[in-house]
Amino acid sequence: MAITITTGTIDDVTAVSEYIPELLTAIGSDTLRNRLENKKALILVAHKEDTLVGFKIGYELSNTQFYSWLGGVHFNYRRLGIAKKLLVQQEKWAYEQGFTNIHVKSMNRFPQMLTMLITNGYHVCGYVDKQSTELSKIKFVKQLTK
Template structure:
């Protein structure tokens, strides 16, 4: 039997619940930083839940009238490779398109190879590189044009 997941627009607290179950995130993003970054910006907090428990999230916000930034996201370790990140990405892209954005941008790092693969296989293109002193900590910039295909 296929596991059923619920997807909904959630809260920062929902996202932080998931964040605690992601071992790769050594430095947790403080709630205050999340609130400050999203304040006064059009934003979206998407949550995936199983049995009413948040298990994945994707947070993004408006960079400009035409560009949406996919900022943070993650899937609890016990729920990976089930298509949840893909579903969240697709829902975020659909929402951004409905809101009139023409592109979504995102940054990731070499130390997250699954995310890099997901982005490339989903039509995101490399658009830049941010050198942060080491290959592992440097950020790769991606962009994906949105359109009504």
């Protein structure tokens, strides 16, 4: 029962997003297209056998900076290392494309994500105050190296 990571499509993301409760609502394809338009971007998807179980999307901020925008794993397939596999593959791709660092934002209400970022070499580099510790965003950065 291996997990495979491949490049995916906007349709893949919208299909699996309804099984990721943290997203609150399924992600519309127009939202995705608008965000990724005219940017170097990567959509990764994870499959367990023939089942689509997760995704990770990122795009360029500049020639050297890549932004890991959105991702998630189907609620029935968590704790299998899928999010980390997606993270590692995204970092590898970004490095190969010439990006020198990767940025991501998360929130206190996602402690597993915060832990994964910190244990994988991401450093806190800022905070976006939304008047609530639950809604405020914590900014992270990681220098990409071999």
